[in-house]
Amino acid sequence: MPNPTSPPAIAFENVKKTYRGGQVKALDGVSFDIHCGEFFGLLGPNGAGKTTLISVLAGLAKASEGRVRVMGHDVVDDYAAARKALGVVPQELVFDPFFSVRESLRIQSGYFGVHGNDDWIDELLSNLGLADKANANMRQLSGGMKRRVLVAQALVHRPPVIVLDEPTAGVDVELRQTLWQFIARLNKEGHTVLLTTHYLEEAEALCQRIGMLKNGRIVALDRTSQLLAGTASTMLRFKTDAALPPDIAARARVTGRIVQVTAHDAHEVETTLAELRGQGVPIEDLEIGRADLEDVFLEIMQGEHA
Secondary structure (H helix, E strand, O other), X not given: OOEOOOOOOXXXXXXXXXXXXXXXXXXXEEEEEEOEOOEEEEEOOOOOOHHHHHHHHOOOOOOOEEEEEEOOEEOOOXXXXXXXXXXXXXXXXXXXOOOEHHHHHHHHHHHOOOOOOHHHHHHHHHHOOOHHHOOOEHHHOOHHHHHHHHHHHHHOOOOOEEEEEOOOOXXXXXXXXXXXXXXXXXXXXXXXXXXXXXOHHHHHHHOOEEEEXXXXXXXXXXXXXXXXXXXOOEEEEEEOOOOOXXXXXXXXXXXXXXXXXXXXXXXXXXXXXXXXXXXXXXXXXEEEEEOOHHHHHHHHHHOOOX
């Protein structure tokens, strides 16, 4: 369970990152803490600054201003200790084509001064569905299998903080389920997890607290349940081929024939349906449900103010 009273697992303090002599602001004063044992989601559109923030956290980029600490270790002044406390799964498929899966994990262990950990390597291979690929050469693996190896490499030195940067991008359903079962188990055992993902249903299901980045700034930071409670509580979902009335179209999300419209209360549901009928808009497969994290995300990202 997260422990807000203990020192934070990760602390971002007024982190700024600029390029081109300060003309481009990738990060613009980001400050927040992630508690020990927390499963935290970092969300934002492409270009919001998520990967830049993780690069600063992992020591791959240096902040223009501000400080970042991991388990109390400054990522610049105490880089070795900070990096050893982190297990980072990057977006890119980066691997050495000359070694087997097991050899790659042993080499990765050595980078952190860890030896004789074959039992843990076997457990990683088993939990990530890689046991039958242990002696296969890395270049022989499919993209999904390579991503599983990246996860194993990030965990091979048993770091207290796990950073997952789009870990399930482009992978099959089986890996997603396998990965989340294993990561959820590690989180229950006390590991802190920082996740970035475009699969918002994953973030809603897994993350206890969520921060949202937009243009390099934090525009939302709260418990997942509070974010969901703070937006339109009801969502109308239906199918139609007709054009929507302008005022409904302005608050609708349209995907092909599927339309989703927010409504704050029962009266708004009734007036929306009445207007659709009055405008002669035929609707099929009408559903009325609760708003999800995707609805919250779009509402915040499209809003004028955070």
